[in-house]
Amino acid sequence: MQARVGWRCVLVFNVLFLASTAVGAQPMRVADIADLSIEELGNIQITSVSKRAERLSDAPAAIFVITGEDIRRSGATRLSEALRLAPNLEVARINSSSYAISARGFNQSSGIANKLLVLIDGRTVYTPLFSGVFWDTQDVMLEDVERIEVISGPGATLWGANAVNGVINVITRRSSETQGGMGYVRGGNLERGFGARYGGGAASGDASYRVYGRFFDVFNTSVASGATASDAWSKGQVGFRTDWGTAANGFTLQGDAYRGSLDQGNQLVNRDTYIAGNNLLGRWNRELAEWGQLRVQSYFDHTERDIPGTFAESLDIFDVEFQHDLRAIGAHRMAWGGGYRHGNDRVNNSPALAFLPADRSLHWASVFAQDEIALEDNLHLTLGAKLENNYYTGTEPLPSARLAWKPQPQRLVWGAVSRAVRAPSRIDRDFFVPVIGLAGGPDFVSEVVKVIEVGYRDQPLPQATYSVSLFHNIYDKLRSVEPAPGGGVVLGNKMEGTTDGLEAWGNYQAAKNWRLSAGASFLRQHLRLKPDSGDTNVAAAGNDPAYRWLLRSSLDLPGSTELDIRIRRVAALPNPSVPAYTAADIRIAWRLQRELELSLVGQNLFDSSHVEFGNAATASEMARGGYVKLKWFY
Numbered sequence: 192m193q194a195r196v197g198w199r200c201v202l203v204f205n206v207l208f209l210a211s212t213a214v215g216a217q218p219m220r221v222a223d224i225a226d227l228s229i230e231e232l233g234n235i236q237i238t239s240v241s242k243r244a245e246r247l248s249d250a251p252a253a254i255f256v257i258t259g260e261d262i263r264r265s266g267a268t269r270l271s272e273a274l275r276l277a278p279n280l281e282v283a284r285i286n287s288s289s290y291a292i293s294a295r296g297f298n299q300s301s302g303i304a305n306k307l308l309v310l311i312d313g314r315t316v317y318t319p320l321f322s323g324v325f326w327d328t329q330d331v332m333l334e335d336v337e338r339i340e341v342i343s344g345p346g347a348t349l350w351g352a353n354a355v356n357g358v359i360n361v362i363t364r365r366s367s368e369t370q371g372g373m374g375y376v377r378g379g380n381l382e383r384g385f386g387a388r389y390g391g392g393a394a395s396g397d398a399s400y401r402v403y404g405r406f407f408d409v410f411n412t413s414v415a416s417g418a419t420a421s422d423a424w425s426k427g428q429v430g431f432r433t434d435w436g437t438a439a440n441g442f443t444l445q446g447d448a449y450r451g452s453l454d455q456g457n458q459l460v461n462r463d464t465y466i467a468g469n470n471l472l473g474r475w476n477r478e479l480a481e482w483g484q485l486r487v488q489s490y491f492d493h494t495e496r497d498i499p500g501t502f503a504e505s506l507d508i509f510d511v512e513f514q515h516d517l518r519a520i521g522a523h524r525m526a527w528g529g530g531y532r533h534g535n536d537r538v539n540n541s542p543a544l545a546f547l548p549a550d551r552s553l554h555w556a557s558v559f560a561q562d563e564i565a566l567e568d569n570l571h572l573t574l575g576a577k578l579e580n581n582y583y584t585g586t587e588p589l590p591s592a593r594l595a596w597k598p599q600p601q602r603l604v605w606g607a608v609s610r611a612v613r614a615p616s617r618i619d620r621d622f623f624v625p626v627i628g629l630a631g632g633p634d635f636v637s638e639v640v641k642v643i644e645v646g647y648r649d650q651p652l653p654q655a656t657y658s659v660s661l662f663h664n665i666y667d668k669l670r671s672v673e674p675a676p677g678g679g680v681v682l683g684n685k686m687e688g689t690t691d692g693l694e695a696w697g698n699y700q701a702a703k704n705w706r707l708s709a710g711a712s713f714l715r716q717h718l719r720l721k722p723d724s725g726d727t728n729v730a731a732a733g734n735d736p737a738y739r740w741l742l743r744s745s746l747d748l749p750g751s752t753e754l755d756i757r758i759r760r761v762a763a764l765p766n767p768s769v770p771a772y773t774a775a776d777i778r779i780a781w782r783l784q785r786e787l788e789l790s791l792v793g794q795n796l797f798d799s800s801h802v803e804f805g806n807a808a809t810a811s812e813m814a815r816g817g818y819v820k821l822k823w824f825y
Contacts, residue, residue: 227260229656229700233601239340239360241563241573242349243516243526251573251595251605253646253660253694255279255710257339259364264745264755266778266792268377268384268407268818270361271326273333275759278696278710278741279343280357283761283804286811287409288327288424288453291804294343294357295662296690296714296735298804300766306355306613306638308346312363312445314472314490317353319534319553320504322616327453328466328494330428332388332403334373337364343694343712344662345642347589347611348575351557355611355640356664365443366390366432367399372825379818381794382409400433411454412811413800420811426451426466440478446471455499468494483517502546503539508532522565529558536617545623555614556580559589569597583615584637601650609644612637619670619682628679629672635682641665657697664690669718671726686732688718704747711740734804736762736771751782753790764804772801774813786824793817 227235233248235258240250247256257276267273271290275282281298283291293304305322308315309329316329339361346354367390374387386405392398406427412420430447448469455464472490479485489511497503512530534553538546561575577589591609598604614637622631646660669686696710714737718729744756755778763771775797780790793816795801800812 227258229650229654229698232256232258232698233650233656235338237338237340238362239342239346239358241526241561242514248601248603248648248650249595249597251571251593251603251607251646253279253343253644253658253662255341255343255658255696257341259334259336259338262333262336262339264753264778264780265757266755266776266790266794266820267333268382270330270333273336273339274341274359276741276743277339277341278739279694279712280341280359281712281735281739283764284811284813285804286420287412287422290326291734292324292326293735294341295664295692296716297356297733298735300731300734305616306353306640307357307359308350308354309359309361310350311361312472313474313488314470314492315510315532316492318494318506319536319616320506321618322353322613325466325494325496327424327426327451328449328468328496330426330449331361331363331447332386332405332430334375334388335363335369335401335403335432337362337368343660344607344644345591345609345611345640347579348559348561348577348591348609351555351577351579351589352581352587352612352614352637355613355638363432365399365438366401366434367392367396369401370399373822374825375820375822377818377820379792379816380410381814381816382407382818384408398433398435400431402429402431404429413814414811415802415808421454421456422811423454424451439476439484441476443474444472462499464499465497466495468492481518483515485513485515487511487513497539500541500543502541502544505537507535509534524563524565525561527558527560529556531556543624543626545625546617546621547623548621551582551617551621553582554580555582571595579614581614583620583635587612587614587637603648604646605648606645607642609642610639611642612639622682628675630675630679630681632673632682632684635670636668636684638669638684639667641667654700655697657695659693659695661693662691666690666718669732671720671724672728672731674725683724683726685721685724685726686718686729687721688716690717691715706745708743708745709741711738713738730766734764734766736764738762753778753780753782755779761803767806767810769802769804769807769810772803773797774801788822790820790822791817792820 235247236244237247238244240252255277261276262273265276274280281293291298293307297306298304303321303323309324317324342358346358350358369390372389376385384407388403390401409424411423414420428449432445435442450467453464470492474488477485492508494506510532514528516526532555537550540549557579559577563571563573565571573593575591578586580586593607595605615635619635620631642664644662648658650656667687668684671683671685672680673683675681692714694712699707701707718732720726739761741759746754748754757776760773774795777793782788795813795815800814802810802812
């Protein structure tokens with residue numbers, strides 16, 4: 192493990208050295224809270240709802256945007272922690288490195304959420320091993336994030352299978368927007384880390400680039416007895432991005448590489464879990480004059496995971512897709528596209544856990560079309576459908592219809608009906624646990640949801656805005672555990688049910704230097720087994736709080752001082768039972784100079800520790816802590 196840590200430190204140091212010796216680097220400007228008014232926040236251009244640029248205030252969906260400034264002022268140190276800013280996401284930390292993150296429920300008791308699609312700059316990062324995300328590997332340089340678009344609700348018509356209950360789209364800045372150097376170092380009682388970035392460009396301004404490196408150590412958590420959980424986590428990551436031309440007519444090439452280790456906490460195994468990976472993505476945008484706009488994107492993603500005594504996996508993904516947005520023709524604005532994805536998944540089995548066959552070649556192919564129809568100047572109907580073919584179940588239809596009405600320029604009323612599926616993963620079909628005789632089901636089919644949503648978004652005052660949405664989800668063919676002929680159990684599709692919920696959030700500019708934000712979500716689940724099911728544990732399908740709420744205050748004080756307070760409340764979890772908790776985080780930062788920022792962050796200040804997910808008696812507890820961070824620009 193020490194050799195791997197040393198390798199990462201050297202790479203990060205090299206990036207820092209490159210930045211510090213560069214000639215002509217300019218200090219990066221750090222925005223203050225008054226830079227974006229409430230009205231300007233509503234005018235932020237987003238892309239996740241219709242897969243083209245549109246104003247946030249016009250998007251007919253339950254979408255929350257986390258801006259780069261939100262992340263900076265939150266004190267978050269990792270992507271998974273930054274997602275706590277979205278009131279339409281459930282984010283529960285399991286231990287030092289693992290998170291259970293979902294939208295609109297189905298955070299399974301195992302901590303694996305399999306109905307949420309996550310993208311980083313257009314690269315899908317969920318694994319076909321279990322249709323979820325390994326959050327210990329997915330991260331970015333948070334200072335490079337432009338925004339994170341979080342949609343609660345289905346997005347399958349545009350994004351495909353797994354976009355069942357939500358979509359998280361992480362979008363980083365163009366390299367031309369991150370010129371000059373930046374470095375940081377932080378340390379505290381729970382973790383430590385450091386990183387650096389440098390950006391430059393051609394004299395003509397037509398091309399730019401940036402490189403970065405970062406490393407962190409997260410220390411062991413403890414359990415209720417006070418004993419260490421032996422779950423320490425360390426990871427190093429480096430990457431680059433280059434951009435030529437403009438966003439509408441240009442080319443982007445970017446890539447990342449990482450390595451890390453996770454303490455297993457197992458006295459019988461003497462080695463840490465090893466994680467590694469790299470990716471390379473290229474994207475080309477072209478204005479076609481009267482023919483609209485064309486976008487072509489392709490990426491390669493390689494990941495490795497070795498859990499000694501359990502299993503090891505090596506996964507290669509190749510993906511290519513295109514999208515053509517046509518110019519408006521009368522009342523119609525159409526877009527269409529398609530894509531192909533190929534995966535090679537190789538697993539080293541163990542006596543405790545196996546995938547049969549161990550190696551599997553997977554493929555996905557899709558085509559979609561969507562038409563936005565202007566029924567009136569202020570009334571738009573969007574109809575779309577996607578046909579997606581997967582290795583296990585063939586072609587799945589994914590239709591949707593959305594209606595958006597703007598009775599006034601600052602108000603939006605919207606409704607949608609959609610169908611989405613979660614296609615089978617390798618666990619559903621190929622999994623085998625010899626000890627208990629559990630096997631994947633050879634006849635396992637896609638889980639299906641039909642969704643009805645309505646929403647309202649308004650800016651009643653120049654300094655206030657809010658959004659409210661209601662949803663009703665009808666699920667069928669959910670995963671269950673059924674008796675197998677001849678003994679043992681097999682995965683089947685004999686669970687069904689409904690979920691209902693409400694999501695709301697808003698912002699209020701109390702003064703030029705003071706912004707308040709609030710959000711809440713409420714969820715009610717009714718899941719049941721079908722009459723011919725032999726399963727007995729409906730609760731295993733979801734372990735979700737009935738409500739969550741979040742309050743944030745961001746205040747600019749005299750003397751270039753910032754004060755940020757965040758309080759969140761999460762209701763109790765049913766199975767395994769976890770008590771409700773309230774957590775508070777505080778950040779105070781000083782701009783010592785234009786190029787130098789010092790911040791002090793306190794975390795989980797309301798109690799000494801609390802459990803967020805798992806069995807309360809044996810799960811890791813999230814302790815009270817804090818860190819000091821020094822960040823400089825040059």
